[in-house]
Amino acid sequence: MNPSPAETVGVYCSRCDVRVAAKVTASHIDYSAASSLLRRRAADDSEVTLYSIATCPGCSSVFLTRRSFSEIPGEFTASREDPEVLYPSPARPELGDLPEFVRRSFTDAARLYTGGIYGACVGKCRQCLAAVCQEQGAPPDGILEQLTDLRKRDVIDGKLLSWANELLLSCDERGESHVDQESARAMLEFVEAVVLYVFSVQARFERFEKLRGGVRTP
Ligand SMILES: [Zn+2]
16 A cells, blocks of 8 residues: 655645645655544545645645545555645634633534544534533523524524524434534534624624714713
């Protein structure tokens, strides 16, 4: 097994604002995930992870990417998915002043996602949602019931509740054991939207109202 590193890797360069074929300058192949993955999936092919350092041909920005390869012994090697860009990390909005336990669970969820541990990421996302609901005074219940309570009290808006309905339904249909990168990312993005709305949008709006009130009644 010796997957030859691709000479270029397709990434989005934010400085050039375009997708580029970044030139791979160094690679590292990690075999350590193969044995645990084999046990978990009971598959007869093995999987390795290829880390690459690549540079943008336009502006020389540096990227670190991760890509999984699978091998059916003696047959072929194939990439399972598009490379994941580990550096530079995707720009995340400023989350504002969060209660510490909400911030911690969200940060943990994001870290698990970056580490490729998608099942645990979704679990941590649910913990984060539960923490937000509890902090906002929702009675102990299922996540969806708690979010419905927040909607009734105008803590979140209707779009977030519809989003939650569809997302949690599709999660339940897939089951916890079938969490892939796409569903983990969907969950993380939803939690980020809830956290932003509850703690950041509201606070910014209150600041604006206060300022406007101050201008009106000096
Ligand atoms: Zn560039």
